[in-house]
Amino acid sequence: MVKGRKRQMLVDTQGFLIACRVEPAGMSDRRAARFLAGGLSPLWPTVHTVIADAGYESKGLSQDLKDRNGWKLTIVKRKEQAFKIAGLNWIVERSFAWLGRHRRLSKDYEYRVQTSETLITIAACAQMVRRIAPR
Numbered sequence: 001m002v003k004g005r006k007r008q009m010l011v012d013t014q015g016f017l018i019a020c021r022v023e024p025a026g027m028s029d030r031r032a033a034r035f036l037a038g039g040l041s042p043l044w045p046t047v048h049t050v051i052a053d054a055g056y057e058s059k060g061l062s063q064d065l066k067d068r069n070g071w072k073l074t075i076v077k078r079k080e081q082a083f084k085i086a087g088l089n090w091i092v093e094r095s096f097a098w099l100g101r102h103r104r105l106s107k108d109y110e111y112r113v114q115t116s117e118t119l120i121t122i123a124a125c126a127q128m129v130r131r132i133a134p135r
Contacts, residue, residue, distance in 0.1 A: 005116070006023050006027065006029075007022055007116075008023060008033065009095060015095045017095070017120070017124035020121065021035055021036045022120070023113075029055040030061045033065075037071070041068060047071055048072060049072045050072070050073050050074065052075055053076055053077075098127050099124065099127070102119070102123040102126075104123075105119060
């Protein structure tokens with residue numbers, strides 16, 4: 001088992017996976033977001049707003065998303081310490097929870113980052129098929 005990785009996901013408003021990356025835990029969220037969003041604008045030309053939590057707050061990231069993709073970065077901050085749904089961040093958290101149901105994704109068992117990203121994509125595809133065409 002390998003320790004020290006972060007999973008970054010970009011999902012739509014329904015919780016369907018658009019892109020994912022697995023990065024070293026020492027990489028900042030802002031830098032990882034640049035890698036995650038790189039090259040997505042031709043695939044998603046209708047995206048106008050990206051909603052993120054306070055870990056992604058950066059003028060550089062905001063300007064980069066606007067320049068490269070034409071996307072506006074909206075940061076949702078928590079005002080209280082108690083648990084309360086703030087903004088649309090729960091969509092990504094819910095998507096992580098759905099993926100956590102898959103045994104291989106419950107912990108990071110993979111040695112290669114590419115294998116982990118592939119398993120996230122496979123699990124997200126399986127989730128999408130179950131939601132679109134239930135039994």
